[in-house]
Amino acid sequence: DAKTTQPNSMESNEEEPVHLPCNHSTISGTDYIHWYRQLPSQGPEYVIHGLTSNVNNRMASLAIAEDRKSSTLILHRATLRDAAVYYCILRGGGAQKLVFGQGTRLTINP
Amino acid sequence: EAGVAQSPRYKIIEKRQSVAFWCNPISGHATLYWYQQILGQGPKLLIQFQNNGVVDDSQLPKDRFSAERLKGVDSTLKIQPAKLEDSAVYLCASTTLARGLNTEAFFGQGTRLTVV
Numbered sequence: 001d002a003k004t005t006q007p008n009s010m011e012s013n014e015e016e017p018v019h020l021p022c023n024h025s026t027i028s029g030t031d032y033i034h035w036y037r038q039l040p041s042q043g044p045e046y047v048i049h050g051l052t053s054n055v056n057n058r059m060a061s062l063a064i065a066e067d068r069k070s071s072t073l074i075l076h077r078a079t080l081r082d083a084a085v086y087y088c089i090l091r092g093g094g095a096q097k098l099v100f101g102q103g104t105r106l107t108i109n110p
Numbered sequence: 111e112a113g114v115a116q117s118p119r120y121k122i123i124e125k126r127q128s129v130a131f132w133c134n135p136i137s138g139h140a141t142l143y144w145y146q147q148i149l150g151q152g153p154k155l156l157i158q159f160q161n162n163g164v165v166d167d168s169q170l171p172k173d174r175f176s177a178e179r180l181k182g183v184d185s186t187l188k189i190q191p192a193k194l195e196d197s198a199v200y201l202c203a204s205t206t207l208a209r210g211l212n213t214e215a216f217f218g219q220g221t222r223l224t225v226v
Contacts, residue, residue, distance in 0.1 A: 032212060043114075043201050043217030044153065051212070087152060095165050096141055096205065098215055100152035 004088045009105045012078050020073040020104055022088030027068050031092035035062065035073050037084040038103070044087065047073065083108045112136065116202050116218035124226055128190035131221045135184070135204030141165075143215065144177055144187050145201040153201055159185065160207070192225045199223070 034049040145153035161182035179185040
C-alpha cells in the first residue's frame with residue numbers, strides 16, 4: 001500500500017485558514033488522493049479527493065503538487081467543529097483498498 | 111439516502127466469550143469494509159468484501175475473527191473467543207464500484223467493544 005506522511009498534530013485559531021500537509025512520494029500515476037476526517041466519537045467522514053488537479057467542495061479545497069508527491073488540504077475558515085483527526089489516503093489498484101495511517105490531530109482554538 | 115447502519119453501538123463482554131457485530135451498507139454499494147480502531151490509533155482494515163467475495167483479509171486474525179457477507183448485502187463480523195486486546199471500536203464502511211477509485215466511502219457510527 002502506498003504510504004503517506006502527515007504531521008501528528010496541528011493547531012490553529014477559529015476563523016483562520018488551515019493548511020494540512022501530506023507527503024506521498026511513492027504515489028503511482030493512478031492513485032487518487034483522498035482525505036477523510038474523524039470527529040470525536042464518530043466514524044470517519046469523507047472530505048475531498050483528487051487525482052491531478054486542485055479540487056474544491058463545500059467543506060474544503062485540495063491542492064495537489066505538480067509532481068503529485070505532496071498535497072495540502074485547505075480549510076478556508078476553521079470553526080470549532082473542524083477539530084478532528086484528518087487522514088490523507090492514497091487509493092489505487094483494482095482492489096479499491098482504503099488504508100488509514102495515523103492522521104493529523106487538528107486542534108482549533110477559540 | 112440512508113447511511114451505513116451498525117449494531118449494536120456498545121457491547122461489553124468477558125474475555126473468552128464470543129461476540130458478533132452487524133453492518134448494513136448503503137443500498138447498492140458493492141464494496142464493504144470492516145475496520146478495527148484501537149483508542150488513539152487510525153482505523154486498521156480487517157477485511158474487504160466486493161459483493162459477497164473477499165478481496166482482502168490479510169489483517170484479519172483468522173484464528174478468532176470471522177466475517178461473512180451473505181447475498182452481497184449486509185455483513186457480520188464475529189470474534190470467538192475474545193481477548194482483552196480486542197477492545198476497540200469496530201467500523202463498517204461501504205462504497206460503490208460505479209466510479210472505481212473516484213468515489214468516497216461512507217462509514218457507520220461503529221460498535222464500541224469492551225472486553226473485561
